[in-house]
Amino acid sequence: MGIASMNASINSNRKLLKNGKRKPFTKMNGGSSKSKGYKPYVLPKLQPHVLKRIRLKVKRENRKLLIKKLVIGFITLVLMLLYAKYLIK
Numbered sequence: 001m002g003i004a005s006m007n008a009s010i011n012s013n014r015k016l017l018k019n020g021k022r023k024p025f026t027k028m029n030g031g032s033s034k035s036k037g038y039k040p041y042v043l044p045k046l047q048p049h050v051l052k053r054i055r056l057k058v059k060r061e062n063r064k065l066l067i068k069k070l071v072i073g074f075i076t077l078v079l080m081l082l083y084a085k086y087l088i089k
Helices: 002-018 048-088
Strands: none
Touching: none
16 A cells, blocks of 8 residues: 555656646755856956966975974874883883
């Protein structure tokens, strides 16, 4: 009896979609049939020397971040080794 009611429900849902009374996927996250009313952002053209400056700045920042991560990792490793040595005694 449960399977028959499930089949009836599926068939009625299919009929609703076929008749054009409902559009599929309209209730999902904003719907697929709606057109978006925004324009994509276009980055402005930059001069080569500005791009080079930005590239160097990003490299410096990444290098500083890597050094910080290495120092923190090394300190953590030393503390773990000291703690393990303390536990072994």
